Amino acid sequence: xxxxxxxxxxxxxxxxxxxxxxxxxxxxxxxxxxxxxxxxxxxxxxxxxxxxxxxxxxxxxxxxxxxxxxxxxxxxxxxxxxxxxxxxxxxxxxxxxxxxxxxxxxxxxxxxxxxxxxxxxxxxxxxxxxxxxxxxxxxxxxxxxxxxxxxxxxxxxxxxxxxxxxxxxxxxxxxxxxxxxxxxxxxxxxxxxxxxxxxxxxxxxxxxxxxxxxxxxxxxxxxxxxxxxxxxxxxxxxxxxxxxxxxxxxxxxxxxxxxxxxxxxxxxxxxxxxxxxxxxxxxxxxxxxxxxxxxxxxxxxxxxxxxxxxxxxxxxxxxxxxxxxxxxxxxxxxxxxxxxxxxxxxxxxxxxxxxxxxxxxxxxxxxxxxxxxxxxxxxxxxxxxxxxxxxxxxxxxxxxxxxxxxxxxxxxxxxxxxxxxxx
Amino acid sequence: xxxxxxxxxxxxxxxxxxxxxxxxxxxxxxxxxxxxxxxxxxxxxxxxxxxxxxxxxxxxxxxxxxxxxxxxxxxxxxxxxxxxxxxxxxxxxxxxxxxxxxxxxxxxxxxxxxxxxxxxxxxxxxxxxxxxxxxxxxxxxxxxxxxxxxxxxxxxxxxxxxxxxxxxxxxxxxxxxxxxxxxxxxxxxxxxxxxxxxxxxxxxxxxxxxxxxxxxxxxxxxxxxxxxxxxxxxxxxxxxxxxxxxxxxxxxxxxxxxxxxxxxxxxxxxxxxxxxxxxxxxxxxxxxxxxxxxxxxxxxxxxxxxxxxxxxxxxxxxxxxxxxxxxxxxxxxxxxxxxxxxxxxxxxxxxxxxxxxxxxxxxxxxxxxxxxxxxxxxxxxxxxxxxxxxxxxxxxxxxxxxxxxxxxxxxxxxxxxxxxxxx
Numbered sequence: 001x002x003x004x005x006x007x008x009x010x011x012x013x014x015x016x017x018x019x020x021x022x023x024x025x026x027x028x029x030x031x032x033x034x035x036x037x038x039x040x041x042x043x044x045x046x047x048x049x050x051x052x053x054x055x056x057x058x059x060x061x062x063x064x065x066x067x068x069x070x071x072x073x074x075x076x077x078x079x080x081x082x083x084x085x086x087x088x089x090x091x092x093x094x095x096x097x098x099x100x101x102x103x104x105x106x107x108x109x110x111x112x113x114x115x116x117x118x119x120x121x122x123x124x125x126x127x128x129x130x131x132x133x134x135x136x137x138x139x140x141x142x143x144x145x146x147x148x149x150x151x152x153x154x155x156x157x158x159x160x161x162x163x164x165x166x167x168x169x170x171x172x173x174x175x176x177x178x179x180x181x182x183x184x185x186x187x188x189x190x191x192x193x194x195x196x197x198x199x200x201x202x203x204x205x206x207x208x209x210x211x212x213x214x215x216x217x218x219x220x221x222x223x224x225x226x227x228x229x230x231x232x233x234x235x236x237x238x239x240x241x242x243x244x245x246x247x248x249x250x251x252x253x254x255x256x257x258x259x260x261x262x263x264x265x266x267x268x269x270x271x272x273x274x275x276x277x278x279x280x281x282x283x284x285x286x287x288x289x290x291x292x293x294x295x296x297x298x299x300x301x302x303x304x305x306x307x308x309x310x311x312x313x314x315x316x317x318x319x320x321x322x323x324x325x326x327x328x329x330x331x332x333x334x335x336x337x338x339x340x341x342x343x344x345x346x347x348x349x350x351x352x353x354x355x356x357x358x359x360x361x362x363x364x365x366x367x368x369x370x371x372x373x374x375x376x377x378x379x380x381x382x383x384x385x386x387x388x389x390x391x392x393x394x395x396x397x398x399x400x401x402x403x404x405x406x407x408x409x410x411x412x413x414x415x416x417x418x419x420x421x422x423x
Numbered sequence: 424x425x426x427x428x429x430x431x432x433x434x435x436x437x438x439x440x441x442x443x444x445x446x447x448x449x450x451x452x453x454x455x456x457x458x459x460x461x462x463x464x465x466x467x468x469x470x471x472x473x474x475x476x477x478x479x480x481x482x483x484x485x486x487x488x489x490x491x492x493x494x495x496x497x498x499x500x501x502x503x504x505x506x507x508x509x510x511x512x513x514x515x516x517x518x519x520x521x522x523x524x525x526x527x528x529x530x531x532x533x534x535x536x537x538x539x540x541x542x543x544x545x546x547x548x549x550x551x552x553x554x555x556x557x558x559x560x561x562x563x564x565x566x567x568x569x570x571x572x573x574x575x576x577x578x579x580x581x582x583x584x585x586x587x588x589x590x591x592x593x594x595x596x597x598x599x600x601x602x603x604x605x606x607x608x609x610x611x612x613x614x615x616x617x618x619x620x621x622x623x624x625x626x627x628x629x630x631x632x633x634x635x636x637x638x639x640x641x642x643x644x645x646x647x648x649x650x651x652x653x654x655x656x657x658x659x660x661x662x663x664x665x666x667x668x669x670x671x672x673x674x675x676x677x678x679x680x681x682x683x684x685x686x687x688x689x690x691x692x693x694x695x696x697x698x699x700x701x702x703x704x705x706x707x708x709x710x711x712x713x714x715x716x717x718x719x720x721x722x723x724x725x726x727x728x729x730x731x732x733x734x735x736x737x738x739x740x741x742x743x744x745x746x747x748x749x750x751x752x753x754x755x756x757x758x759x760x761x762x763x764x765x766x767x768x769x770x771x772x773x774x775x776x777x778x779x780x781x782x783x784x785x786x787x788x789x790x791x792x793x794x795x796x797x798x799x800x801x802x803x804x805x806x807x808x809x810x811x812x813x814x815x816x817x818x819x820x821x822x823x824x825x826x827x828x829x830x831x832x833x834x835x836x837x838x839x840x841x842x843x844x845x846x
Contacts, residue, residue, distance in 0.1 A: 103721070193608070
């Protein structure tokens with residue numbers, strides 16, 4: 001994999017140019033793309049031309065690093081199909097805000113990464129680089145796979161249920177879902193306006209933190225100091241029995257590794273309101289999707305994949321009253337979460353039920369992610385652990401809203417502890 | 424003006440058809456549009472064709488009523504230029520969610536109403552129907568003017584500072600800015616994602632309530648029962664000296680009229696945090712606009728009007744730290760607002776500094792509106808009062824977040840009290 005921070009250090013030392021990095025990506029894409037299918041659209045020549053302005057680019061935070069953009073964000077320079085046949089060949093007139101922010105920060109957009117249809121659950125063409133017989137997860141399938149395959153150092157995704165954390169976990173890369181609203185969703189195809197959150201993929205936790213710092217101009221870089229030992233709350237709530245045995249062991253291993261390097265680990269008991277909030281997630285998501293995708297549903301229903309069409313069919317029957325009640329439940333959940341942060345700096349849970357499912361009938365389940373999307377809290381997938389088949393088992397770290405830096409530091413602490421444990 | 428509720432009653436009684444209402448609008452447009460310029464795009468023939476499905480339409484909440492859509496919302500059937508030369512001839516591939524919701528509710532989109540450029544402050548072509556030598560206000564200029572000129576019974580707008588309440592006040596119509604997020608902004612050109620709020624225009628308060636109820640499927644109709652007498656908090660904070668003498672008298676008149684019909688009127692003292700929050704508004708708005716309009720600024724800066732270009736030039740220097748501090752101030756303001764609602768059901772303030780300014784150099788100031796946009800609270804412009812020149816003086820009613828129905832009832836109470844006072 002290409003560590004963004006490693007590349008930046010080599011650029012800063014004069015040992016590497018943006019053009020040389022494009023070449024590295026191009027070589028990885030050349031070698032793997034026909035099997036992996038991480039990209040919806042790709043323009044390596046345009047990237048090479050952009051990389052010629054090396055002096056201007058390397059003075060900017062992203063130093064001319066290539067960035068992949070999930071094909072759910074509008075781009076004026078690339079087609080934008082949102083993974084949907086309805087939008088075949090669609091070319092937006094403007095870049096999404098996040099894309100413009102990447103460019104302003106000195107990133108070069110190398111291509112659009114594959115999104116599942118309308119960022120929902122219908123599997124797309126992408127394969128998992130760790131084992132191409134397995135799903136990469138979704139909906140940010142191409143972004144996670146491109147990082148895992150060393151085709152890109154940074155990629156943008158979005159999460160409404162588990163679309164950043166899950167594919168990051170399945171592909172064994174770092175995924176970061178910042179606090180709700182930190183990176184604007186303006187110009188990204190909406191599924192649910194209260195849930196859609198822009199996230200990032202990179203090789204390691206310090207890399208996603210670097211990329212987010214560069215794009216948002218926030219003090220999020222965590223690569224210069226050793227992260228302090230966090231107070232970790234282990235969440236084994238109503239979903240715990242749904243985690244695979246391998247995943248349950250991975251969480252225990254991660255917790256032990258963290259404890260051994262100084263973290264305080266304790267059980268975090270989630271009060272019942274969180275199960276209610278977890279159940280409220282699909283109500284809110286689906287009610288809003290029925291409106292966010294109203295034009296597509298009303299005019300092109302037959303061109304929407306069955307899994308998404310059926311969601312929308314069902315969503316048509318959700319009343320405003322039910323939706324409003326779900327929103328009240330969420331507010332109560334957010335208040336209750338405030339109490340948990342008095343005892344724990346972060347919460348630790350599986351990033352997914354287990355490793356990436358074999359085959360391509362599903363992109364996996366967002367069950368372990370959707371509560372935290374709903375809470376708007378920052379979350380990361382910490383890579384490093386694998387199952388007996390060598391498939392990644394991701395650990396999810398969650399922190400308080402707006403405390404993205406502290407959450408990332410704790411995730412880095414865990415990532416280092418796991419690496420130390422494995423060495 | 425065309426009262427939506429009056430039209431609905433006549434449709435329900437079989438005395439009027441959707442096609443006949445289109446004819447009424449067409450006649451008013453024919454008579455006034457060349458002088459008023461309320462529309463960016465208009466398709467009366469398409470509306471007539473749509474109105475032929477009378478039986479299907481009249482079974483739906485909006486009964487086939489014609490609706491005007493501010494040209495800041497994407498529409499597949501009309502060009503969508505966001506008031507900007509950058510988007511000349513732009514034709515979106517899909518309808519904005521709010522537009523799709525209007526259609527689902529049985530509304531017929533008659534045309535796109537004039538928006539100022541990118542929904543900011545640069546005056547557009549629209550004139551004030553009350554006196555065409557005066558501005559109609561902005562940025563929802565065409566929506567307010569079309570209602571005032573009897574060209575439409577319902578129009579959609581958006582407010583980021585005061586873009587619904589101010590033009591409603593200047594044109595003497597009812598304006599309703601619902602609680603933040605009640606109507607999705609998906610597919611509306613973004614200026615500030617934390618502030619942009621979809622609102623409605625109609626002849627009277629009960630009419631905007633009816634339209635919002637129909638579009639959102641919420642229990643917001645208030646035309647069947649007499650509204651209860653509210654506890655009114657009169658806000659005369661740091662902005663009060665900026666209100667014209669005529670406006671100060673109008674607020675006093677409105678308060679007296681309400682008191683005479685049973686309302687309890689008391690002074691509402693806003694703690695200092697609200698002045699800080701008021702000052703935080705432009706920080707949040709401008710910081711976000713610099714990112715929401717990043718593509719336009721980075722690629723078409725010279726095609727943006729000076730007033731907006733200068734805002735964006737200045738916004739480029741706002742740091743993330745300043746923006747985050749402003750967001751914290753807003754959170755404190757929202758908490759402090761909770762205390763005020765223990766003593767008052769609604770707050771009463773001017774909708775604008777005074778009547779619509781003469782001439783077209785400005786669309787007026789959003790000073791009296793922006794705090795309430797920032798708070799996300801429902802607000803309405805109550806029409807009825809005029810100055811000595813016959814120009815409307817709007818009264819702004821504000822209620823607690825999520826209590827849109829109660830706020831509308833109080834606004835209706837005030838509207839009736841004013842009408843009674845004048846009769």
